[in-house]
Amino acid sequence: MSLQKPTTYTLIDRKLIVYQRERSAIWQCRFNVDGRWQRTSTGTRDLADAKAKAHDILVEANTLKNELT
DSSP states (O other): OOOOOOTTEEEEEEEEEEETTTSSSSEEEEEETTTEEEEEOOOOOHHHHHHHHHHHHHHHHHHHHHHHO
């Protein structure tokens, strides 16, 4: 298993990750929906806000997936 960078936080194991790119102050998130990883910006520089926004993004993505199926 690879080591996490200090700017990477796993919020839900194998489902939701918040991280910062090298030259950016904005937090990004990766989330897994239906076996596929997606990436998007949280749009915030604050870690606590980014974690909350990432959870909202995951819930919205799962809701959309359920509506489409």
